Structure formats: C-alpha cells, structure tokens
Amino acid sequence: MMQKLASIFLYLCVALYAAAQDKPNVLLIYVDDLGYGDVGAYGATKLKTPNIDALAGRGVRFTNGHAAASTCTPSRYSLMTGNYPFRQSGTGILPGDAKLIIPQDRMTLPKVFKASGYHTAIVGKWHLGLGDEVAKDWNAAVKPGPLEVGYDYSFIFPATADRVPTVFLENHHVVGVESSDPIHVDYKQKIGDDPTGKENPELLKMHSSPGQGHDNTIVNGIGRIGWMTGGHRARWTDEELTFTFFEKAKAYIQAHRKEPFFLTFNATEPHVPRMPAAMFKGKSGLGYRGDAILQLDYTVGQLVQELKDNQLYENTIIIFSSDNGPVLDDGYQDGAVTELHGHDPSGGLRGGKYSAFEAGTRVPFIVSWPKHMATGSVSDALIAQVDLLACFAEFLEVNLAEQDAVDSKALWKTLIGQEQGGRSHMVQSSRTHAVLQGNYKYIKPNAGQKIAKLVNIELGQDSEEQLYDLSVDRGEKNNVAKKFPAKVAELKRILDQELKS
Numbered sequence: 170m171m172q173k174l175a176s177i178f179l180y181l182c183v184a185l186y187a188a189a190q191d192k193p194n195v196l197l198i199y200v201d202d203l204g205y206g207d208v209g210a211y212g213a214t215k216l217k218t219p220n221i222d223a224l225a226g227r228g229v230r231f232t233n234g235h236a237a238a239s240t241c242t243p244s245r246y247s248l249m250t251g252n253y254p255f256r257q258s259g260t261g262i263l264p265g266d267a268k269l270i271i272p273q274d275r276m277t278l279p280k281v282f283k284a285s286g287y288h289t290a291i292v293g294k295w296h297l298g299l300g301d302e303v304a305k306d307w308n309a310a311v312k313p314g315p316l317e318v319g320y321d322y323s324f325i326f327p328a329t330a331d332r333v334p335t336v337f338l339e340n341h342h343v344v345g346v347e348s349s350d351p352i353h354v355d356y357k358q359k360i361g362d363d364p365t366g367k368e369n370p371e372l373l374k375m376h377s378s379p380g381q382g383h384d385n386t387i388v389n390g391i392g393r394i395g396w397m398t399g400g401h402r403a404r405w406t407d408e409e410l411t412f413t414f415f416e417k418a419k420a421y422i423q424a425h426r427k428e429p430f431f432l433t434f435n436a437t438e439p440h441v442p443r444m445p446a447a448m449f450k451g452k453s454g455l456g457y458r459g460d461a462i463l464q465l466d467y468t469v470g471q472l473v474q475e476l477k478d479n480q481l482y483e484n485t486i487i488i489f490s491s492d493n494g495p496v497l498d499d500g501y502q503d504g505a506v507t508e509l510h511g512h513d514p515s516g517g518l519r520g521g522k523y524s525a526f527e528a529g530t531r532v533p534f535i536v537s538w539p540k541h542m543a544t545g546s547v548s549d550a551l552i553a554q555v556d557l558l559a560c561f562a563e564f565l566e567v568n569l570a571e572q573d574a575v576d577s578k579a580l581w582k583t584l585i586g587q588e589q590g591g592r593s594h595m596v597q598s599s600r601t602h603a604v605l606q607g608n609y610k611y612i613k614p615n616a617g618q619k620i621a622k623l624v625n626i627e628l629g630q631d632s633e634e635q636l637y638d639l640s641v642d643r644g645e646k647n648n649v650a651k652k653f654p655a656k657v658a659e660l661k662r663i664l665d666q667e668l669k670s
C-alpha cells in the first residue's frame with residue numbers, strides 16, 4: 170500500500186514537473202519612445218532592425234497595437250495594472266524621486282504569472298516610483314518597489330535616463346553606493362556641489378536643448394533633470410547602460426532556464442539622452458537616435474541568442490512593444506532632427522510622443538512564439554498593452570476578481586494570432602482623451618496648445634471636436650466630425666462613459 174502511494178506521489182510529481190516545463194517562458198521587451206515607423210518590419214528603410222524584424226518573422230505583427238498613453242508612466246501603469254491611467258490620479262510622467270504609484274494590493278501583470286507558478290523579474294527602466302514617500306533614503310533599502318508589486322527579482326533604474334538618480338537598484342538597494350559618499354536627491358533645489366549643466370556647460374559632452382531643462386546635475390558629461398549628490402562610484406555610464414541591462418537579463422535567463430519565467434526587459438532606447446556605446450556611434454547615419462535604435466536591435470539579438478543557447482527559444486513568447494510614440498528633440502542637441510535624412514519615425518501617422526494623434530500610442534507590437542508560429546503573420550485587430558494582463562490570466566487560468574484589471578480584455582487567441590477579433594474600442598490618454606472604435610477615432614475637444622513647440626509635435630488638441638475615418642485617412646488630416654454627427658455622438662458617449670466609470 171505504502172509503495173503504491175509512493176509511486177502515485179512520484180507520478181504526480183513528474184506530471185506536475187512536466188506540466189511546469191511545458192509552460193512557455195515569457196519575455197516582454199518594452200522599449201522607450203520607439204515609433205511605429207522606427208522598425209524595419211513596420212516599414213523603416215533608412216534603419217535596419219534585423220533582430221526585431223526576426224521576431225515578426227516568427228510572430229504576429231499587429232498594425233493597430235497601442236500603448237495606453239502617449240507618455241511613459243501612464244502607459245507603464247496600465248501595462249502593469251490592466252487599468253487605464255485616468256482611473257487613478259498621479260499617473261503622469263513622474264520625477265526621479267516619486268513614490269510608488271501602484272497600490273501593493275493591486276493585481277498586476279507579474280502577479281498573474283506568479284499565481285501560475287512562474288518566477289518573475291524585471292530588468293531595465295522602472296518609472297513607476299519607489300518607496301512610500303518622495304523623501305527617502307537612497308542609501309538604505311528603497312521600498313516598496315517592483316518586488317512589492319509582483320516581481321521576484323529586479324534590476325532597474327528608478328525613472329528615466331535623463332533623471333537623477335542615475336544609478337541602478339538591484340532589488341531594494343542601490344548598486345555600488347558607499348557609506349562614505351551617500352546619495353541625496355532633490356527635485357526642488359540644487360543640493361551638493363556637483364557641477365550642473367546650467368553653471369558648467371563647458372563640462373558637457375552633449376548639450377541640452379534651449380528651454381528644455383536637462384541642465385541640472387551633470388553625470389557622465391550629460392546634464393540631467395533634478396539634482397543629486399554623492400554616489401559618485403555608483404553612477405552609471407550611459408554608453409554601458411544597455412550592456413549592463415542585457416547582461417543581467419542573460420544571466421537571469423540562464424539561472425532560471427529550468428523553471429517557467431516571466432522577464433520584463435525595459436530597454437531605455439531611444440529615449441534621451443541618446444548616448445550609445447562607441448560601437449554604435451555613427452553607425453546609422455541618422456545621429457545618435459538612429460544609433461540607439463541599432464543598439465536596441467542588437468540587444469534584442471542578444472536576448473534571443475541567450476534563449477537559443479539555453480534551448481528556450483522555441484517555447485518562449487516574446488512580446489515587443491514601446492511605451493509611447495517617437496520624439497526627435499526631447500531635451501538634448503543630439504542630431505536627431507538635423508540628421509533625420511528622410512527617416513519617418515511615426516511611419517506616416519500624425520503626431521508623436523505626447524500627442525493624441527495616432528503616432529502617440531500606436532506603436533510596434535509584435536508577439537512571437539516560435540513553437541506555435543512557423544512563419545510571421547499580420548493582424549489588424551485593435552489590441553492594447555493594457556490587455557496583456559487579462560490575456561495571460563486567460564491563458565494561465567488565473568482568476569481575476571471583479572475589481573482587477575478593469576480595462577484589460579482577455580483576447581488570448583488574438584494575441585497569438587489565432588483569431589482576428591480585437592477590442593471594440595480603446596481610450597487613448599494624452600493631454601486630452603480620444604477613443605478608437607472600428608475605423609473611427611474621436612478626439613475630445615481641448616483648448617490646450619496645438620503644437621508642443623519645444624519638441625515640435627502636434628498634440629492633437631483642438632477646441633473643436635475631431636473625428637477621423639482611419640480606413641481612408643490614416644494620417645488624420647481630414648476632420649469629418651461635421652459630416653458624421655451621429656458617429657461623433659456615439660463615440661463621445663462611449664468616451665464619457667469610460668472617463669466617468
């Protein structure tokens with residue numbers, strides 16, 4: 170009897186182990202400010218992105234895939250929580266000393282994986298705040314952060330590459346900080362006596378753009394937003410940032426090759442400051458922005474190669490997308506504008522980062538799963554990053570409570586290219602709100618600026634109602650609101666309902 174029980178137990182263990190092995194790993198490559206037209210697979214010709222294109226060669230390439238917002242923090246908030254950013258205040262672009270904005274009891278994308286037995290990790294940009302307060306001790310444990318909202322391991326930088334503190338945190342601690350040179354951070358006033366871009370422009374290797382700030386503490390010859398003092402040996406070198414991240418990610422993949430894992434890899438390219446490694450400088454012919462995209466593509470190649478080397482590639486789902494659309498001059502004089510040479514980062518869409526027009530949120534969105542996708546396919550389904558949470562909950566059979574991920578749609582089969590049906594509609598957040606439904610897009614009237622002059626991007630704001638028929642007017646040039654008042658009324662009702670619910 171005992172023997173029989175033991176062998177049943179053994180059988181169950183083996184079966185469970187086999188089932189666990191069968192679960193695909195998931196690698197989410199989430200990049201910063203990459204435009205719809207910045208990738209070869211999406212039509213870029215002046216830039217070559219063979220490694221990103223190869224994902225599309227064994228995956229679904231979505232032509233109508235969206236970030237929730239046209240800037241970083243709100244898009245990332247939505248990706249993590251499955252909620253639109255307007256459901257919570259304080260989800261706009263965060264300073265580098267912000268406190269954590271994701272409530273710790275909130276369901277999140279990594280928690281879905283954890284509930285299904287996955288190991289979870291994040292490497293790269295964070296930008297969702299750290300700690301309970303703005304004022305915090307960067308020299309002690311900095312928490313709550315990624316570990317408190319669903320990740321088992323984290324290696325991040327706090328905000329953006331252009332914001333202090335320019336340091337890495339591994340789990341709760343700043344890497345390399347020494348008690349003899351403690352870190353202090355301030356976003357209100359200068360602290361310490363480190364040189365700033367404003368006072369010591371002669372120390373800069375890349376100048377900030379007039380009127381765009383980025384002239385506070387100088388780190389690695391680049392003026393940043395915000396002031397920091399201390400931690401001199403802990404500060405990163407921009408040229409090594411990406412290499413640090415992908416080496417951490419590769420080590421993670423190797424260490425966790427025997428269990429299912431969910432790895433979020435948040436690349437910083439091509440966000441400012443664009444300061445790629447020497448091997449990429451000048452390589453694209455399009456200035457550092459183009460070079461940064463080549464560096465990003467190389468990084469994707471590194472990660473894929475690591476999966477292949479560990480025999481994990483076939484059964485790893487790789488999702489590639491961007492947190493918002495493209496911008497050229499976002500604070501530094503780095504040649505992005507002067508060396509564009511006819512490259513079209515927004516791929517024929519109107520607007521860009523910060524904008525309510527399509528280029529603000531419509532981004533490259535590729536889902537590759539080689540085991541189930543022998544070739545590439547294209548899907549025109551409307552799908553959003555906010556859906557990933559419910560999609561994976563559906564696939565992994567994780568129950569979501571009613572209050573969880575309220576804006577996330579379970580579209581698993583669409584995500585893996587087995588069905589074409591997408592969302593019925595989607596709200597796009599920028600300085601105003603817009604809603605997409607079928608061929609139509611409605612932008613809520615807003616009296617704000619029409620053009621963000623410093624970055625030279627049309628924001629899509631207008632005091633008149635705007636309606637575009639994207640099936641014939643992909644570039645949103647022809648406002649048909651007056652022609653189709655019933656459509657305007659329908660979309661306005663949908664949008665107002667979402668905004669107040």
Ligand code: NG6
Nearest residue numbers: 240241242262329331381382499500
């Ligand atoms: C803006 C910064 C810009 C960039 C952006 C955040 C200025 C004038 N501009 O406020 O340089 O850092 O914030 O980008 O400060 S995001 O992709 O993280 O949303």
Ligand code: CA
Nearest residue numbers: 201202241492
């Ligand atoms: Ca961004």
